[in-house]
Amino acid sequence: MSERVLMKGNEAMAEAAIRAGCRHFFGYPITPQTEVAAYMSKKMPKIGGTYLQAESEIAAINMVLGAASAGVRAMTSSSSPGISLKTEGISYIAGSDLPCLIVNVERGGPGLGGIQPAQSDYWQATRALGHGDFHVLVFAPSTVQEVVDLVFLAYDLAEKYRMPALLLSDGLLGQMMEPVSFPDPVEKFAEKPWAANGHQNKRPHNIINSLYLKPDELERTVVERFARYAEIEAAEQRYQEYLCDDADYIIVAFGATSRVSQSAVDTLRAQGIKAGLLRPVTLWPFPKDAIRAHIPHVKSFLSVEMNMGQMVDDVRLAVEGKVPVEFFGRTGGVIPRPSEVVEAVMKVAGGDR
Amino acid sequence: MSERVLMKGNEAMAEAAIRAGCRHFFGYPITPQTEVAAYMSKKMPKIGGTYLQAESEIAAINMVLGAASAGVRAMTSSSSPGISLKTEGISYIAGSDLPCLIVNVERGGPGLGGIQPAQSDYWQATRALGHGDFHVLVFAPSTVQEVVDLVFLAYDLAEKYRMPALLLSDGLLGQMMEPVSFPDPVEKFAEKPWAANGHQNKRPHNIINSLYLKPDELERTVVERFARYAEIEAAEQRYQEYLCDDADYIIVAFGATSRVSQSAVDTLRAQGIKAGLLRPVTLWPFPKDAIRAHIPHVKSFLSVEMNMGQMVDDVRLAVEGKVPVEFFGRTGGVIPRPSEVVEAVMKVAGGDR
Amino acid sequence: MARAIIDEKICKGCGLCVSVCPKKILALAVHRMNDKGYNPAEVTAPESCIGCAMCGIICPDSAITVEK
Amino acid sequence: MARAIIDEKICKGCGLCVSVCPKKILALAVHRMNDKGYNPAEVTAPESCIGCAMCGIICPDSAITVEK
Amino acid sequence: MATVYKKSALLSDVPLHYCPGCTHGIIHKLVAESLEELDAGGKAVGVAPVGCSVLAYNYFTCDMVEAPHGRAPAIATGLKRALPDGMIFTYQGDGDLAAIGTAETVHAATRGENITVIFVNNAIYGMTGGQMAPTTLPGQVTQTTPYGRDVTTAGFPVRVCEMLSTLSGVAYAERVSVDTVPNIRKAKAAIKKAFETQAAKKGFSIVEVLSTCPTNWGLSPTEALEWLRQNMMPYYPLGVYQDRTANEKGVF
Amino acid sequence: MATVYKKSALLSDVPLHYCPGCTHGIIHKLVAESLEELDAGGKAVGVAPVGCSVLAYNYFTCDMVEAPHGRAPAIATGLKRALPDGMIFTYQGDGDLAAIGTAETVHAATRGENITVIFVNNAIYGMTGGQMAPTTLPGQVTQTTPYGRDVTTAGFPVRVCEMLSTLSGVAYAERVSVDTVPNIRKAKAAIKKAFETQAAKKGFSIVEVLSTCPTNWGLSPTEALEWLRQNMMPYYPLGVYQDRTANEKGVF
Amino acid sequence: MKDWNFVFAGFGGQGILFAGKVTAYAGMMEDREVSWLPSYGPEMRGGTANCSVCLSSRPIGSPLVLEPNALVVMNNPSYDKFIDTVAPGGVAVIDSALVDRKTGREDITVRYVPATRLAQENGIAKLANLIMLGALWKATGFASAEALQAAIQKVVPPSKQELVELNWKAIRIGAGG
Amino acid sequence: MKDWNFVFAGFGGQGILFAGKVTAYAGMMEDREVSWLPSYGPEMRGGTANCSVCLSSRPIGSPLVLEPNALVVMNNPSYDKFIDTVAPGGVAVIDSALVDRKTGREDITVRYVPATRLAQENGIAKLANLIMLGALWKATGFASAEALQAAIQKVVPPSKQELVELNWKAIRIGAGG
Ligand SMILES: Cc1ncc(C[n+]2csc(CCOP(=O)(O)OP(=O)(O)O)c2C)c(N)n1
Ligand SMILES: Cc1ncc(C[n+]2csc(CCOP(=O)(O)OP(=O)(O)O)c2C)c(N)n1
Ligand code: SF4
Ligand code: SF4
Ligand code: SF4
Ligand code: SF4
Numbered sequence A, B: 001m002s003e004r005v006l007m008k009g010n011e012a013m014a015e016a017a018i019r020a021g022c023r024h025f026f027g028y029p030i031t032p033q034t035e036v037a038a039y040m041s042k043k044m045p046k047i048g049g050t051y052l053q054a055e056s057e058i059a060a061i062n063m064v065l066g067a068a069s070a071g072v073r074a075m076t077s078s079s080s081p082g083i084s085l086k087t088e089g090i091s092y093i094a095g096s097d098l099p100c101l102i103v104n105v106e107r108g109g110p111g112l113g114g115i116q117p118a119q120s121d122y123w124q125a126t127r128a129l130g131h132g133d134f135h136v137l138v139f140a141p142s143t144v145q146e147v148v149d150l151v152f153l154a155y156d157l158a159e160k161y162r163m164p165a166l167l168l169s170d171g172l173l174g175q176m177m178e179p180v181s182f183p184d185p186v187e188k189f190a191e192k193p194w195a196a197n198g199h200q201n202k203r204p205h206n207i208i209n210s211l212y213l214k215p216d217e218l219e220r221t222v223v224e225r226f227a228r229y230a231e232i233e234a235a236e237q238r239y240q241e242y243l244c245d246d247a248d249y250i251i252v253a254f255g256a257t258s259r260v261s262q263s264a265v266d267t268l269r270a271q272g273i274k275a276g277l278l279r280p281v282t283l284w285p286f287p288k289d290a291i292r293a294h295i296p297h298v299k300s301f302l303s304v305e306m307n308m309g310q311m312v313d314d315v316r317l318a319v320e321g322k323v324p325v326e327f328f329g330r331t332g333g334v335i336p337r338p339s340e341v342v343e344a345v346m347k348v349a350g351g352d353r
Numbered sequence C, D: 001m002a003r004a005i006i007d008e009k010i011c012k013g014c015g016l017c018v019s020v021c022p023k024k025i026l027a028l029a030v031h032r033m034n035d036k037g038y039n040p041a042e043v044t045a046p047e048s049c050i051g052c053a054m055c056g057i058i059c060p061d062s063a064i065t066v067e068k
Numbered sequence E, F: 001m002a003t004v005y006k007k008s009a010l011l012s013d014v015p016l017h018y019c020p021g022c023t024h025g026i027i028h029k030l031v032a033e034s035l036e037e038l039d040a041g042g043k044a045v046g047v048a049p050v051g052c053s054v055l056a057y058n059y060f061t062c063d064m065v066e067a068p069h070g071r072a073p074a075i076a077t078g079l080k081r082a083l084p085d086g087m088i089f090t091y092q093g094d095g096d097l098a099a100i101g102t103a104e105t106v107h108a109a110t111r112g113e114n115i116t117v118i119f120v121n122n123a124i125y126g127m128t129g130g131q132m133a134p135t136t137l138p139g140q141v142t143q144t145t146p147y148g149r150d151v152t153t154a155g156f157p158v159r160v161c162e163m164l165s166t167l168s169g170v171a172y173a174e175r176v177s178v179d180t181v182p183n184i185r186k187a188k189a190a191i192k193k194a195f196e197t198q199a200a201k202k203g204f205s206i207v208e209v210l211s212t213c214p215t216n217w218g219l220s221p222t223e224a225l226e227w228l229r230q231n232m233m234p235y236y237p238l239g240v241y242q243d244r245t246a247n248e249k250g251v252f
Numbered sequence G, H: 001m002k003d004w005n006f007v008f009a010g011f012g013g014q015g016i017l018f019a020g021k022v023t024a025y026a027g028m029m030e031d032r033e034v035s036w037l038p039s040y041g042p043e044m045r046g047g048t049a050n051c052s053v054c055l056s057s058r059p060i061g062s063p064l065v066l067e068p069n070a071l072v073v074m075n076n077p078s079y080d081k082f083i084d085t086v087a088p089g090g091v092a093v094i095d096s097a098l099v100d101r102k103t104g105r106e107d108i109t110v111r112y113v114p115a116t117r118l119a120q121e122n123g124i125a126k127l128a129n130l131i132m133l134g135a136l137w138k139a140t141g142f143a144s145a146e147a148l149q150a151a152i153q154k155v156v157p158p159s160k161q162e163l164v165e166l167n168w169k170a171i172r173i174g175a176g177g
């Protein structure tokens, strides 16, 4: 562990990736993630790594596909519109069973939208980072320290399960500074016998591919992949709870909104309302088991998001109608105030008080 | 109405678009939708329309953005990987409140996948055709005749609500021939006072744009758009029912799988099992009210899809845990057999029999 | 007689006009700031203006009108 | 002595080898079809082969081996 | 007294958001003046890029469309096909046109698409805070080439006019600069000629304008003009790179 | 008797899926033979495109990666940065390289990316059934130019070698053909030289190979070779378009 | 009328898809529900082509025929692929000039028709497909003669109406009259 | 120790973000939870810049300070934007050399410090920001002198350690001693 330093989320992310063994970064500038690339362009040349500013987000994700094919820890980062452009490539990476790290420092959409923090790419992240049946691991840090920790975890799990990992940050987390300390650099990496890195005439040729012209073959690979997904859903749901044990009202919120919500919970508790916060750390797999565990004692759930209501679907799918699930959100780059969240809970509590 | 002719789904779609007033088609070849472009390239030059083979799917969707900005009925078609590439542009079109028609003749994914029919872009179509908070109208025809009818409807509703419409077809529907007759050509079009078509010094300049640097402005446009979405959800849910009124088991299926499921329902009824089929015609807005209406008499719902289980989420969200919702699917280009669907229903029926 | 009229509200004090005036009669008003916090350009010797419009042509913010 | 050996199973009967053989000793076996439904190429006058390998060089399917 | 110079009526009253001395503002004026002189404001539709000039849609008083990053030529193509008699132009930065938009640029050009492209080459990504652009000079320090652009890893700049002039659809391609008043005058003539090329349906026209970014170059506006002259002009020589406008049918 | 010609060991036993007489097969052989002669099979990683040659990953016995349509140069870039001593090549069709992949091609070239691109120009989209390609000749009938390519609406073909040769990162660019045995021999020499250029780290190398598509041209394999000679060669002259390999450091 | 689920299979270029299309049109002429679905994709390049055709009195569920009650095959690979899929009681019409196998199945009706040879002999070398169709028609009676004639009329492009007569000739040869 | 929610605001180039960073570091030196959040985006090009800084004994919820209990402003636009947001009982430190307004608010403590002039007079023209920070420190005592000194040490890059002394000097001027 390094000593604590004050660092921007975006820069801490870049440093964490380097310490996690990433030596191949491919990016294209976009606000509010530019610091990631700026940091990489400064550090990589000094440690023999690659910082390459691609001609586009599409080129960047495909460079990642290439580098990941060779077995190295590769990374790209972007923000919302840039992520849309990467979706074809991400689908290929998933279909080729390659591990890599993709970062979305979300901003307001749709279209060019704005550059302030948002969470309106939740559905895209958890359900459709491209065409076809597949998932990626989705991590949602809420502090700069967690950005760092999840970068390490993301690489590990991506390699363990041979699939892409997405770190879902946002403009708030990317731009803010908080104290952070770094784990020791990773020095031992998993073997990658599948990598296309030149067989040196010592093994049969490796092929990285996502094409299966025969439907039953394609189906088989997809079904096998989903068997792995099922394992992941069983083993890797991550979340954090704050005062949930006795809560009447549980706010479900991730990333930036979970911070706001935590403040709101404090206020609510001070007012005698038994509120709690369940913060998904993995968005896929979604921590539905944790949510379900609270159904017996909860009067309702409130999903708080910086969008028009996306994660609330996952909460509803977990809760299956057993208690009400409500939504409160702001979008377009507006960060909800704790007081608004307090009000939203009050409204949900409604008649109860 | 024209006389009935036997026509491929893809060709009928192209002809329907032309009759619906589309004179601007921008595409890029991809199997299994090539016939759409081939048809357009043959017809458009003869009627003074534009067939333009773009340099990529990205260029094509942005040409559509340009033509739609000018106020004309524009169209593009592609298949799964090509649709991923279009997502940035679609998000811009939605964020710029432009009507247009986008076609996805789905094939198996992820990645290059395969070229046989699939429905594994359901989530993408209904939730994340790009970054940010937005929806597009999604139509899912199940016969060639319906392909034609929905093309007309798609243009009308897209213009009425000023938003993109997606026709979700698949390789099966695109390649098969069925008898079809065409409505009369549309001759009167809606006024488009917002269009960027040269103000001729007669009005203030029009701006087609999706950028709002101030978060509250961006939020306001999004919230206004969602108010329109709410209207649409109230007014435009479309579906078709087959033997649902007394059904114990309702299959929910769209497009190609609904045809298979209809055969299965017949078989099940013949065996004395009260099965029915509810076929969503619009996937967004999803016909949840229709589904809910059957909850009182249904023992369970079965979502049948050519994917690993996507629409089933929407069925579950509609049903809210009140009765079980199960899933049966094949993927990767495998078309389920009616007998498999029969079995799946039998399994669901399980102890009941 | 010619004159260059500078819209000081719009001027960003970039100095490009100053740099091109053949008569060297433009300068930034160092001790004056406009609402945007810029020191606007001003004509120091209006009588010398030849109305060549070079200042206007180069001004990125269209802050200068030239009459002649 | 030289010879061109054609793997008939692989041959697609495209005729490119036929078109380039300087000795004109290659032809498609019009009345014979291989498993893939093609009329394979055959050497009509083996003794005339000069082992120039032009047939091998142009064969897209690597169906021809030439010895000399 | 007569007005010998004033703001073009084709520019709105909205104050430009550009940094002080940024030559984007000059180029805006040239576009507006050219359209005005051709009396084309009423049939013009401009396409704004993503880049510092993204808000161009607020500045030009003709109809405007805001494009996704790099896709302006595709949007202009859609507009032109829908409005064959419209005067369609894009206004794009170097990142927009020559990095992410390379394919759209090359193909609009090779198609001989009857549009006019105003290409603002300032050797940097201005909007996002000064990253390397495809046109950043070898050795040039930017946010993402902190040790200077190293061509062995970051490659060489793209010379857009030179590259496009190899394509048969290009009717007119010229590189100009706005560093001095005479050059500004030449730039305006080029821009006007590009629009005339379009009006005569002769094919694709592009004017590459060498421009400054005082903010991200870390120079004063006048120093920036000097830097442009000293560094950019030698690498990007001014001049006409393609001119097929003398042919009656242009490129066709 | 000695074997004077046989299948390269760098080609697998999997039967090629190409149509009879399609020259993709010949080009495959040249690539394999060149790598074999340079003893580079063990360190080679090839990138297959989307196009008729998508299954190239099954045919070459070196490690292979299948790329999204048009993105092979980006993937090769990622591979090369991870494996600086690897022999990285792409094998791409004209739709792949010169339409959807234009940006990736131009930028790998201008970066001087140390990779080798084998560019198969058959003037058509073979795989998808014969649509117009960026290299389809004016007047050529294809599925999507049923009345012949009309340059006024569909634009002009892109001449890739000519365009890329304007970029500073290109160490070697040659256009060859496989229509006759002598031309096949020259094509092989060019491909080998391209790989050598890479091995010597001299920058980007590309060999454009004029190729046939008997199926979609609607011609017999031998007629197709003749059509290539009569129609493609005049429009796409064979020859070396760029050669900076004599410089000790290539393009750098 | 009976519901028919056909598979037509052979090499690309034999007119297999066309024969299917005529069949579907004939059904349409009699106001039945019909569908026609080709196999598609690169496999066609390999040489084989096939299509599913359904004629039914009710809306057609899956247009993909997996268990045809009538099969038309015009080459060995297609024979191998489809002969076992024919539903018991079904019909198989086999071009015996090209298919050298004989089935042992006794639960289906099999017609061996040397269509390709017959076509050559009758100077209509490219119409073996319609000879096969004639044989199928004879074996199944899937439509009336009028409907079939009208179908041919429809499917042959207006510019080639002289072919209508030849097509009908081929069908009659196949139907053995 | 009290929780602090600061807003620092002024023109870009005044060192507003830096002052905020020193503050956050000082909090960190005392093992408190801290956060620093800048405004970002093109608005910065317009000239104004600001940042939110929180020091707290508990994990920080929203790092975006909407109701600062202490405000530092160094230009008119920022004054106009933020003065009304200061929480009752809070503190506002205003560079009176640049801000020509005076607030009528009586529910907050206001310190007018002509920092920019003081900086010029003291030959540390670029350190008006730290003079302001000194004044803020005096008014709030948000950290110990040791913590603040250590913070400066941290924030100044190793290559410019000669600046540490000057920075501290500026803080002392601002703190009035
Ligand atoms: C898809 C996408 N990628 C990246 C961005 C971020 N972005 C905004 S402007 C810009 C670069 C602009 O540079 P340039 O085109 O040279 O214009 P300039 O600002 O220099 O005038 C980038 C990368 C974006 N908005 N969308
Ligand atoms: C994103 C995307 N767009 C389109 C396609 C469909 N597609 C497959 S191959 C091909 C064209 C191939 O043509 P070319 O590159 O010239 O290769 P050829 O087949 O002629 O060798 C296209 C458009 C695809 N698979 N993915
Ligand atoms: S018009 Fe000419 S002389 Fe007058 S101020 Fe402007 S530049 Fe100077
Ligand atoms: S050029 Fe324009 S903006 Fe710049 S100083 Fe002169 S008047 Fe002001
Ligand atoms: S080796 Fe030469 S002579 Fe012999 S068969 Fe081949 S081409 Fe003919
Ligand atoms: S060139 Fe090869 S495939 Fe073609 S006919 Fe000759 S041996 Fe057969």
Ligand code: SF4
Residues within 6 Å of the ligand: E017, E018, E019, E022, E023, E024, E052, E122, E126, E127, E212, E213, E214, E215, E216
């Ligand atoms: S950042 Fe550069 S290009 Fe952008 S407005 Fe400022 S000076 Fe001009």
Ligand code: SF4
Residues within 6 Å of the ligand: F017, F018, F019, F022, F023, F024, F052, F122, F126, F127, F212, F213, F214, F215, F216
């Ligand atoms: S379609 Fe054309 S390019 Fe493709 S394999 Fe066949 S002949 Fe070759």
Ligand SMILES: [Mg+2]
Residues within 6 Å of the ligand: E093, E094, E095, E120, E121, E122, E123, E124, E125, E126, E133
């Ligand atoms: Mg720029």
Ligand SMILES: [Mg+2]
Residues within 6 Å of the ligand: F093, F094, F095, F120, F121, F122, F123, F124, F125, F126, F133
């Ligand atoms: Mg091709």
